Structures are given as C-alpha cells and as structure tokens.
Amino acid sequence: MSTETETVAARRANFRADAEKWLALNVPDEWRKNRGALDEEQETRIRWEWDRQLHAGGFAGLSLPVEYGGQGLGLREEVLFGELAARAQAPDSLGRIGKILTAPLLIAHGTEQQRATYLPAILSGEQVWCQGFSEPGSGSDLASVACFAQKVDGGYLVRGRKTWTSYSRQAERCLLLVRTDQDAPRYKNLSLLLLDMKAPGVSLSPIRQISGSAHFSETTFDDVFVSDEDRVGADGNGWAMAMAILSSERGAVEAVTRYVEIRADMTLLRDCCARAGEAVDRLQDLELRVELIRWQVSKAVAREEDEERMLGSVMVLKVLWSELWQELTSLAAKLSCSEHRDHWRYQYLESRAATIYSGTSEIQRNIVAERVLGLPK
Amino acid sequence: MSVVGELGLSEVGAVGSDALAEILTRTVSNEPVAAYAVAEPLSWDVLQQGGWDMLGVAEEDGGAGASLRDLVELARVWGRAIVPAPLLPTLMAKRWSASARECDGPVTFSVHTRTTGALAVAPFADMPGIEVLHDVSPGGSVGRAVVGHADDYAPSLRIAEVDVLSTWSADAAREMRVVWAAEATGCAARMLDDAVAYAKDRHQFGQPIGRFQAIKHHLANAHIFAEQAETAAILASLEPERAVAASRFAFDASLRVIEIAIQVHGGLGFTWEMGLHMYLRHVGALRELAAGLPE
Numbered sequence A: 001m002s003t004e005t006e007t008v009a010a011r012r013a014n015f016r017a018d019a020e021k022w023l024a025l026n027v028p029d030e031w032r033k034n035r036g037a038l039d040e041e042q043e044t045r046i047r048w049e050w051d052r053q054l055h056a057g058g059f060a061g062l063s064l065p066v067e068y069g070g071q072g073l074g075l076r077e078e079v080l081f082g083e084l085a086a087r088a089q090a091p092d093s094l095g096r097i098g099k100i101l102t103a104p105l106l107i108a109h110g111t112e113q114q115r116a117t118y119l120p121a122i123l124s125g126e127q128v129w130c131q132g133f134s135e136p137g138s139g140s141d142l143a144s145v146a147c148f149a150q151k152v153d154g155g156y157l158v159r160g161r162k163t164w165t166s167y168s169r170q171a172e173r174c175l176l177l178v179r180t181d182q183d184a185p186r187y188k189n190l191s192l193l194l195l196d197m198k199a200p201g202v203s204l205s206p207i208r209q210i211s212g213s214a215h216f217s218e219t220t221f222d223d224v225f226v227s228d229e230d231r232v233g234a235d236g237n238g239w240a241m242a243m244a245i246l247s248s249e250r251g252a253v254e255a256v257t258r259y260v261e262i263r264a265d266m267t268l269l270r271d272c273c274a275r276a277g278e279a280v281d282r283l284q285d286l287e288l289r290v291e292l293i294r295w296q297v298s299k300a301v302a303r304e305e306d307e308e309r310m311l312g313s314v315m316v317l318k319v320l321w322s323e324l325w326q327e328l329t330s331l332a333a334k335l336s337c338s339e340h341r342d343h344w345r346y347q348y349l350e351s352r353a354a355t356i357y358s359g360t361s362e363i364q365r366n367i368v369a370e371r372v373l374g375l376p377k
Numbered sequence B: 001m002s003v004v005g006e007l008g009l010s011e012v013g014a015v016g017s018d019a020l021a022e023i024l025t026r027t028v029s030n031e032p033v034a035a036y037a038v039a040e041p042l043s044w045d046v047l048q049q050g051g052w053d054m055l056g057v058a059e060e061d062g063g064a065g066a067s068l069r070d071l072v073e074l075a076r077v078w079g080r081a082i083v084p085a086p087l088l089p090t091l092m093a094k095r096w097s098a099s100a101r102e103c104d105g106p107v108t109f110s111v112h113t114r115t116t117g118a119l120a121v122a123p124f125a126d127m128p129g130i131e132v133l134h135d136v137s138p139g140g141s142v143g144r145a146v147v148g149h150a151d152d153y154a155p156s157l158r159i160a161e162v163d164v165l166s167t168w169s170a171d172a173a174r175e176m177r178v179v180w181a182a183e184a185t186g187c188a189a190r191m192l193d194d195a196v197a198y199a200k201d202r203h204q205f206g207q208p209i210g211r212f213q214a215i216k217h218h219l220a221n222a223h224i225f226a227e228q229a230e231t232a233a234i235l236a237s238l239e240p241e242r243a244v245a246a247s248r249f250a251f252d253a254s255l256r257v258i259e260i261a262i263q264v265h266g267g268l269g270f271t272w273e274m275g276l277h278m279y280l281r282h283v284g285a286l287r288e289l290a291a292g293l294p295e
Helices: A003-026 A029-037 A040-056 A075-087 A096-109 A112-124 A238-245 A248-276 A280-302 A307-314 A317-335 A341-355 A361-372 B011-028 B044-049 B068-081 B087-096 B170-201 B213-238 B240-264 B276-291
Strands: A129-132 A148-152 A155-166 A173-179 A190-196 A202-207 A216-227 B120-122 B131-133 B147-151 B159-162
Touching: A003 A075, A029 A040, A029 A341, A040 A112, A075 A248, A075 A280, A096 A112, A096 A129, A096 A173, A096 A238, A096 A248, A129 A155, A148 A173, A155 A173, A155 A190, A155 A202, A173 A238, A190 A216, A190 A238, A248 A280, A248 A317, A248 A341, A280 A307, A280 A317, A307 A361, A317 A341, A317 A361, A317 B240, A341 B240, A341 B276, A361 B213, B011 B068, B068 B087, B068 B170, B068 B213, B087 B170, B170 B213, B170 B240, B170 B276, B213 B240, B240 B276
Parallel strands: A129 A173
Antiparallel strands: A148 A155, A155 A216, A173 A190, A202 A216, B120 B159, B147 B159
C-alpha cells in the first residue's frame, strides 16, 4: 500500500468516526421519534434548522472545494455521510437545491462575484434556493421553455410562468432557465439567470398536490429585473448550463439523500409488519433493494475517474429509487398498522409524483437508451 | 329472469346500468371531480324516488330482482363517477334486510378495518338521517349510530367512526365485497379512458405524447389490468368460492390502472385540482373496507 493510499484510508476512517459521533449528538429527537406524525410546518422548521446544524458541524458542502466554503472532500465522503445520516435517521436538507444544483454550477461556470455572493449563504443554510425550469407547456420537452427574458440596459426583464417550483415559499433565489432569443434555433435561444424571488413582479400560487400538501408553486414573473451579473454563462448558452446542472454527479448525491428517506420508511414498514407477522418475503426483497440503492451509489462514485462507466451506473439511480419507493409505499398502504396509517397514506400519495418530477421514468429510460447505450435518437 | 347480456347479465342489469350512467352523466359530467367529491351533487331524494335503492331487492319483496352479476355492472357504472352518495351501501342493506327496506332514507353498515384500531367505521356515516344496519342478514335491525371522527382520506366515501360494529352473514359479506370490487373496476375503467384521451391531446416534442412508445406501453398495460380487473369482478359474482381472491385481485389491478393514469398525466396527474387522486383514494379506501369484511 502506498503512503498516499494509506493517508486517504486513514482520512476516511477519521471522517467516518467524526461523522458518526456528530450525528449521534445532533439528530433532533423530535424528527427521529415523531417522523410519521409531523405536520408540514414542523417538518420545514426541523429541516431548515438541520441545514444550520450541518454547517456549524462542518458537514455542509462536503465535496465542494475548501476555497469556496466546502470541506474539500470527494463524492465518496458525500455518499458515506448520506449513509451514516440514514442510519442515524437524520432529516433531509431544506437547502438541497442550492447545495446540490446551484453551488456546483457556480463553481464550474459562475463568476468570482457570483461565488462570493451566493456560496457562503447557500452552505450556511441561510439561503434556500428553488429551481425554475418546467413550465405548463414544457415538461419533458425542457428545451421548449417559453418564459422570456427581454434584454434591457444592464440586464433582463423576465416575463412568463414556471411550474413545479419546490421550496418557492422559503426560497430567496431561483435558478431560472429562460428564453432570451425568439429567432435563434432550438438549444441556442436560452439563458440561465439567478433571479431574486423577493423582487417586485414575482408571484406564487401554490399547487396543491394529491397528498393535499403544497410543496410546489406555479410562479409568475411580471417584468422582473435580473442584472447581467446574475446570468451564469454567456447569453444564449442556457441549455449547456441546464445540462451541467442536470449532470451525472447530481444523480449520485440526489440518490443518496433519497436513500435517507427510503431507508427510514423501510425501517418503519418493517416495524409495522413485524407486529402483524406479515409479508415476510416481500419485506426481505424490499429490504435488499433499498440497500442495493446505497451500493449502487457507492459503486457509481467509486468509478468517478471513469466517466463512461460512472454514467452507466448513475443514470439508473432515479428510476431505481423512485420506483422502489412507490412499491414500498404501495405495500405499506395495504399492510399499515393503525398507528402509522396517516403516514403511509401520505407517503403513498406523495410517492406517485416521484416517477414524474425531475425527469419522468419514461424520459429517464430514454436517457439510458440514448446516452448510456448509444441507441439512435 | 331472462339473460340478455354477456356472462349472465339480465335485463335489469343491462337497462339499469345504462339508465344510471345517464343520470350520472347529467349530474356531474361538466364538473371537476375534485370539486364534486367534497360536495353533494346528487341528493338522496333523486335516487330514492327513482327506486334505485330497491334494485337489488327480490321481486317478491317489492324490488327489481337484480342478481349479483347485475349489481357488478351497476357498481362499475357507479365507480366511473365516484359521486358521493350512499347508493351502493343502501342498495345492499335493503337487499338483505327487511327492516332496512322499511327505511326511506339511506342505510349503511360498519366494518372493522386493520387501521381503525378498536373502532368500527362506516361509509357515509355522517350523512343526515342515515340508519346503520346492526346485523347484515335477513333478520337484521337498523338504528342510529353515534358518529365519531371522520376519515377524510377518501372524501367521496364519507367514512367515519361509529359506535356500532355490524355483524355480517357470510353471503352478505361476500356480496358486499364483490360489489365494492366491481365499483373499483369502474373507477379504473374511467381513469384509463381519461388517460388515453389526455395522451392524444397533450403535445410535447411537437407531437401528441400518445405517439411515444413509452406512453403506448403504459396505456396498453393499463388496459390489460383494467380488462383483468373487470373479468375478476364478474368471476367473483359468479363463483362464490373464488369471490375473496378475485375481489382482491380486482382491487389491486384497479389501483395499478389509476397509478398508471396518474403517471401518463405527468405533472397534472399529481395535482389536487386534476382530481385523479380522488379515484386513487376511493379505491384504496374501498379495498380497506372490503378487507374488513369477515371472510
């Protein structure tokens, strides 16, 4: 074993021990013990506080460079922390859009000024972000977005509608994909802006989901000004920026945070069924497949250096976790005990959306066929 | 009784279900289900004056003499619209009990489900004037129940806790299970139709999404499930010894159809306003009620 490998191994062992110790002391009991019974406001409050705790403890932005306020570790540590957090039944980050989407984008493609302005607030948990990509007429066909940003002196005036905006009520900023040219060809007519959600002209109308909760909004922009300084990449380069955001690395980090939630549901379901002594075979199968998500992520990040193989491993994750979660909640809705009935009904309804948002299962399979297998478009 | 339709369907079932479909179309076809599921679009008086509550009662007892097979057809029509009215429970209560037949108003009964703890729950329990059948059998008596906590998961079924747990004869439990399963298959048939219409109408990438093979396969699978579910409900009505297994299958397959319909509707599918979830909730709650019946 080389000295370098030894150092890396020792560093990882230390990281694991530190993280385990920190989690044991910091995961809120209120979350761990009442997870099935919390209302939406309590959940939001705990998740927001959790972001601040992560930052104070030195566990925010694990895989982001130290010079930008991150911890300078790798995707492996990000994934390892996700696994440990799952075991400790930790909450899910409320600032996930900022941390998972905005921060890596700004590090790769942003200006120094953008990094200095936004990264500290994102990592500290103070600033929540939302994502303005989908529109009522542009769902799976993202490149057809029609929300228009008119070029004016010093910036743009944004007019149009976005839909399925998560965290819009808490968000201060929006990662916004807009059309900036009505004549240029497809893929050359878009730009990516960082829009102030508290600016005049932004209005929200909540979209009530099938579970009855309203995690999403339809967001209307009525001549909202965005300065040139808040455009990421060149004017007309928005599609490339959007693709960078939806890059393969995101898939692994996203999946590991999903694993946190699915792991907690799996544990709860096992408890529910243990009492009734039911569905032993199906539970064993689900249990294994939940852990396969974790191992699939580990395998994918272990291939970090080999982009092609990593892509093949990462691109199956969304389909795997979303469809597994649906299967799990369907079984739970059927076998639920009376104590957790409301939790399972809620999760069952919520999980129906998981194969639709962030790229439907159909689009995901197209991506696997075209980008991984190279089948003709 | 003359057999006029497929697999033992009689005239009462064929004509009755057509007429019921017409009433339901008139009542709610222009209304969004998310709105009418929590309202009262069809009053009890209209149903009672039309004699719908007596459809399943034997001819010698003053009813129309519909068979269980006929009721499957009727329940399927009812399930297409999930109008929140206590027609099916009342119709079944009157089929079995003389004292239920003496009530002008709606009648319900209760079951004990796995998620209601020690309590009994009854569909439409909080409707004004509804009676609860204590013993679902020929000699059973009716009375008022004290209504407790309402379960708002499936608004179209108005389920609430009651202080009376009905007892069930084996035949009554079997028939109710089959009718609820048939209702679920009607929900599925409607959701399949809606999803197919949406796939023809919604455009992405410059074409109707129904042209994409991924969507075609979803809808073809949904059609297969819906067909099987319908067959299972019919089988359940005709082969008593398989009624439990076939009903279970019908519920599960119907839920799969509705889940696919939601998927095909994309983002709209998981909005409250679009209302597909009302069907998902309705069938989930029916399955739970049916599972609470004695086997």
